[in-house]
């Protein structure tokens with residue numbers, strides 16, 4: 146026992162720890178840098194880069210580390226690169242770790258929900274901002290356990306550096322045991338030191354996991370405060386704005402139906418005047434001859450559409466008629482084959498020369514033109530609170546100060562009846578609440594046009610009204626220009642100035658909402674409405690009863 150304790154504290158062995166850590170540190174740091182390059186190459190759309198990265202992985206994962214260390218120390222000097230034993234060991238370990246780390250990075254990035262990436266693009270985030278604020282924070286969180294295991298494995302692999310005479314812990318233990326012949330005590334002490342080192346790594350992993358845990362109470366720790374995606378501390382004042390629940394889903398208010406009737410009445414009184422006045426408004430969106438194919442399938446077929454400022458247009462049509470694709474093209478989230486789209490008079494995504502913009506410039510233009518988008522699946526950033534989902538893009542895309550962005554986010558959350566949920570994560574909110582946050586997020590930068598892609602189709606019937614009510618208010622009170630793809634016929638009749646019926650990727654019929662929904666002219670519209678139970682009588686059913 147005495148001898149064991151003696152070896153455990155022997156400076157000769159303890160110095161070996163320094164060399165072990167030096168090789169491991171170089172290996173992990175270098176592996177992370179090379180791994181990031183490899184992961185970017187593999188994720189690149191440029192095939193030769195991805196192939197080169199794969200070739201690298203095959204070579205370095207397929208040959209033994211010990212051989213790579215010997216090569217780095219003994220063969221590189223032959224071509225004029227002479228490294229110290231520690232540098233050669235660290236280099237070989239880095240090159241060997243890189244493909245493993247690259248795979249972790251790649252799977253972390255690919256694991257981030259594509260919908261959130263699309264939402265970030267729609268909000269005008271450049272690829273860099275998207276990576277820093279949306280993808281990396283979520284990818285890193287999922288990678289931490291695997292990175293912890295890889296670090297432990299790198300520490301143990303560093304012992305192979307003994308073959309190139311790095312005086313690390315294993316080599317020193319072997320030398321000590323050979324000279325004292327006390328193999329048992331020396332290797333027991335050495336094993337315990339390794340255990341302490343790997344235990345340290347596990348502890349760091351646990352602390353990092355804990356620091357990144359979204360369900361943990363907001364951290365006051367300095368570490369958590371350094372993280373760019375940390376959960377912001379929500380000021381008490383903000384949560385006190387409303388003590389009682391303001392959420393219509395929690396306190397179903399008779400207001401909703403009342404409000405709907407009021408809107409309907411207003412709409413009926415002013416429909417004629419409104420359509421005359423809208424005709425003189427400027428064009429907010431002009432779509433001319435838009436055609437798009439997916440392989441052999443034609444999805445949009447010479448589609449034409451003009452939406453004027455302040456107008457609310459409901460897109461109706463059977464599933465697969467191209468409603469979502471049209472909305473995605475308007476915000477240039479998708480490209481198209483033929484035709485032109487102007488938003489606010491600008492060809493969004495095109496240079497004056499007619500050339501396509503880079504993704505970076507397209508993002509900036511999307512933000513400056515102001516095309517907001519609300520998705521079927523909400524697509525909230527799952528690592529951010531309701532407040533941060535709204536305030537974050539205002540800061541990162543529009544350069545607003547944190548104070549102003551938070552104030553705007555609170556105002557909007559209050560408008561959509563969610564001021565008591567400012568600090569809630571998306572997964573702690575109901576579908577209706579998430580969609581209301583998504584609407585608030587899209588509204589935050591004051592878009593010139595708001596596109597809503599079946600905003601209620603992913604909601605349970607009892608949650609649909611709370612979202613429709615918010616949209617109704619935007620149409621009536623704010624006079625926002627909106628294009629809404631929806632299957633909610635009664636809602637379309639109440640809120641939309643015009644209904645545009647799509648079939649097979651082109652406009653089959655369009656006209657004042659009430660007219661198209663009650664007296665369809667085209668047989669396809671009539672058939673669709675009858676399938677939807679939306680003939681004259683059924684459009685007067687309660688909204689939630691009219692479903693696709």
Ligand SMILES: Nc1ncnc2c1ncn2[C@@H]1O[C@H](COP(=O)(O)OP(=O)(O)OP(=O)(O)O)[C@@H](O)[C@H]1O
Nearest residue numbers: 439444462463464465466467468469470471599630
């Ligand atoms: N990425 C894609 N690759 C191939 N085909 C696609 C893709 N996206 C959409 N499509 C096809 O394009 C057609 C139009 O789809 P779109 O989602 O625009 O229709 P929709 O009218 O919005 O339908 P729904 O009401 O069901 O949402 C569909 O046939 C769909 O399968």
